Amino acid sequence: MKEYPVFNAILNRRSIRNYTDEQIKDEEINQILEAGRWAPSAKNLQPWRFIIMKDAQRIEDLCQFTKYANILRKSKVNILIFLDKNFQGDRIKSIQSIGACIQNILLAAHELEIGTCWIGEIVNRHEKVEKFLNLPGNLELMALITLGKMPQEKKESRRIPLEELIIKG
Numbered sequence: 126m127k128e129y130p131v132f133n134a135i136l137n138r139r140s141i142r143n144y145t146d147e148q149i150k151d152e153e154i155n156q157i158l159e160a161g162r163w164a165p166s167a168k169n170l171q172p173w174r175f176i177i178m179k180d181a182q183r184i185e186d187l188c189q190f191t192k193y194a195n196i197l198r199k200s201k202v203n204i205l206i207f208l209d210k211n212f213q214g215d216r217i218k219s220i221q222s223i224g225a226c227i228q229n230i231l232l233a234a235h236e237l238e239i240g241t242c243w244i245g246e247i248v249n250r251h252e253k254v255e256k257f258l259n260l261p262g263n264l265e266l267m268a269l270i271t272l273g274k275m276p277q278e279k280k281e282s283r284r285i286p287l288e289e290l291i292i293k294g
């Protein structure tokens with residue numbers, strides 16, 4: 126029978142907010158970022174930039190900027206995703222491109238049995254984070270992704286039924 130690995134990953138990926146103590150290997154982080162790098166982007170501008178945080182103290186330092194600090198604390202690696210405004214065309218399309226990059230990251234991690242959670246809430250304090258990290262003005266925080274090995278428990282989620290999503294034209 127034909128297998129559909131991408132479709133399976135899309136259906137089975139869940140936001141994971143609890144992680145085991147197992148470390149994530151550098152090769153795994155590279156593979157995950159490679160998937161992000163190959164996302165489509167408007168005019169192929171590839172406006173995404175990444176900061177990888179593996180050090181528990183550095184992750185702890187970021188906790189002050191989000192109410193989801195408990196998720197950060199349990200995770201082993203954080204990937205911060207930035208929009209490089211020097212590589213920005215139309216802003217909406219640049220941000221959509223970043224979304225495609227993040228989704229690739231989540232799916233690639235899922236395939237490696239690494240759980241992720243997309244922390245968008247930290248963006249509410251993006252200027253403070255950028256200042257704290259001493260970043261140049263062209264980098265705007267778009268999201269933080271927590272990563273860690275998945276515990277065995279099954280995660281549920283729900284979606285709006287397809288027939289409610291299709292608008293009759």
Ligand SMILES: Cc1cc2nc3c(=O)[nH]c(=O)nc-3n(C[C@H](O)[C@H](O)[C@H](O)COP(=O)(O)O)c2cc1C
Nearest residue numbers: 138139140141193242243244245246247280281282
């Ligand atoms: C743009 C965006 C921002 C999000 N921000 C947060 C967040 O700040 N904290 C959090 O726990 N989950 C966050 N999530 C994860 C969503 O809550 C989650 O994807 C949704 O509830 C569906 O669950 P699932 O990913 O397990 O299918 C975010 C997701 C997206 C796409």
